[in-house]
Amino acid sequence: MKPRVCPASAAAPRIAAMDQSGTSPLRTRSASIAAPRVPWWRPLQGLVQHYSRYLRLMRLHRPIGIWLLLWPTLWALWIASAGRPDQHVFLILVLGTIVVRSAGCVINDFVDRKIDPHVARTADRPLATGEVAPAEALLLFAALMLIALGLVLTLNTLTVTFAAAGALITIIYPFTKRFLSTPQFVLGVAFSWGVPMAFAASLGDVPRVGWLLFLAAMIWVVVYDTQYAMTDRTDDLKVGVRSTAILFGDLDRQFIAGLQVLLLASLVLVGRSAGMGTWYYGGLGAAAGFAAYQGYLIRERDGVQAFRAFLNNAWFGAAVFAGIVLDYTFRT
Numbered sequence: 001m002k003p004r005v006c007p008a009s010a011a012a013p014r015i016a017a018m019d020q021s022g023t024s025p026l027r028t029r030s031a032s033i034a035a036p037r038v039p040w041w042r043p044l045q046g047l048v049q050h051y052s053r054y055l056r057l058m059r060l061h062r063p064i065g066i067w068l069l070l071w072p073t074l075w076a077l078w079i080a081s082a083g084r085p086d087q088h089v090f091l092i093l094v095l096g097t098i099v100v101r102s103a104g105c106v107i108n109d110f111v112d113r114k115i116d117p118h119v120a121r122t123a124d125r126p127l128a129t130g131e132v133a134p135a136e137a138l139l140l141f142a143a144l145m146l147i148a149l150g151l152v153l154t155l156n157t158l159t160v161t162f163a164a165a166g167a168l169i170t171i172i173y174p175f176t177k178r179f180l181s182t183p184q185f186v187l188g189v190a191f192s193w194g195v196p197m198a199f200a201a202s203l204g205d206v207p208r209v210g211w212l213l214f215l216a217a218m219i220w221v222v223v224y225d226t227q228y229a230m231t232d233r234t235d236d237l238k239v240g241v242r243s244t245a246i247l248f249g250d251l252d253r254q255f256i257a258g259l260q261v262l263l264l265a266s267l268v269l270v271g272r273s274a275g276m277g278t279w280y281y282g283g284l285g286a287a288a289g290f291a292a293y294q295g296y297l298i299r300e301r302d303g304v305q306a307f308r309a310f311l312n313n314a315w316f317g318a319a320v321f322a323g324i325v326l327d328y329t330f331r332t
Contacts, residue, residue, distance in 0.1 A: 053131040054140060057109060058102035064311055065105070068224065070097045071317030072217035073194030075324055076210060079274050080202035083328025089155065089201045096151045096163075097194060103144035104170045104190070110137045111174035119235040158200040166193035178240070181247045184225040185218070192217035209273040216266035223259045224313040226252065227298060230306035253298055260291040267320065276327050283323015290316040 059065055073093055077085045109116065109127045116128035126132040145167060152163040169190045176183040192214050199210035222244065229236070229245035230252060236243060248255045264284060271280050294309040294316075 053126045054136075057106055057126045057132055057137065057140065058144075059105040060102065064314055065101050066098055067314045067317065068221075069101050069191050069194065070094065071314075071321055072192055072213070072220070073097055073198050074321050075217070075317075076195040076198035076213055077202060078321070078324045078328060079209065079213065079270075080199045083325070083331070086202065089198075092151050092154055093194065093198060093201065096148055099144050099148045099151065100166070100170065103141050103148065104173075106137055106141040106144065107171060108174045110134060110141065112177075113137075115239050115241060118239050119232055119241075121232055121235075155201045156204055158204060159197050162193065162197045162200055166190065166197070169193065177242055179242075181242045182244055183242060184222045184229070184244045187225055188218035188221035191221045209270060212266065212273060213270050216263055216270060219259055219263045219266060220313070220316075223256055223263060224310050226256055226259075227294065227306050227310040227313075230298065230301060231303040231310070233303075252301070253295065256298070257295055260295070264288055264291070276324070277331065279327035279330060280323040283319050283321070283326070286319035286323070287316045290319060 055061060077090060077093060081089075109125050112122070113127040113134060116122035116125050122128060127134065127137055148163070148167070152160050169186070173183065173186050173190050176186045180186065195214040195217050196206045196210055199206040226244045226248075229243035232241075233243070233245050236246060244255070245252050264287070267284055267287075268281075270276075271284070290312055294312050297305045297309040297312070
């Protein structure tokens with residue numbers, strides 16, 4: 001019987017010859033599989049993924065802090081300019097707010113880098129996980145502060161002086177959580193510092209209404225940061241971090257409600273001092289509604305709901321700002 005020849009074996013010399021001549025379809029096909037085309041956007045994607053740890057360290061993926069810092073500054077800017085803010089001052093204050101808030105997050109996480117891994121909400125922060133080295137964080141903080149300095153130097157001397165004081169407060173705040181039972185009041189000063197800066201940049205002075213608005217903004221910060229601290233109360237007690245949520249204990253809801261009433265009363269006084277009208281007080285009415293909703297959210301002291309109440313303050317600030325803008329827009 002004639003031995004059976006395997007087709008593949010019989011074709012081997014021919015395939016080898018075709019392969020050597022460069023005309024083999026198998027070689028062409030395997031080459032295309034081995035070297036697929038790389039999409040043009042792939043290197044950019046890799047770059048973004050590499051630097052995303054710095055973006056997360058600056059908390060740019062969570063803009064709530066920018067809004068909470070920006071709203072009082074915009075309240076002050078519109079009142080100081082009677083509804084007609086200078087474009088350059090507006091741009092510098094907005095950009096400066098974003099940069100300084102980013103810098104504040106970096107220095108806060110640097111100081112808390114040994115605490116954050118033990119708190120559920122902060123355990124995934126880049127410094128806590130080791131994605132960013134402490135030296136990198138300090139370099140980033142210095143770079144951001146230099147950018148902020150470059151921005152504010154385009155404004156008048158009084159505003160630069162206020163900015164320098166605000167930078168010092170920003171650096172001091174993270175340390176106060178170790179020894180002060182009310183660090184929220186220090187944060188209140190830091191987060192409200194844009195108010196006197198807006199008046200100084202617009203008028204070259206800070207009148208009485210400016211300081212009254214600063215006081216109102218400071219109270220507001222204590223309100224929403226106490227709500228924020230309610231989410232971490234159990235972990236903070238374990239690691240020794242202090243807050244108003246811990247200080248007031250079972251009276252935390254009453255404390256927040258009382259401050260919200262004081263906040264709204266202060267904003268009414270601001271309206272009277274600035275000669276505001278119906279639209280402004282309508283905005284305050286909407287803000288009062290958001291404050292009441294926040295009280296409803298924290299009624300059970302649930303951490304998730306307390307965080308929702310904290311986030312809701314962005315709408316509180318927006319309601320006040322809308323009232324200010326509308327009042328100046330439709331003023332006769």
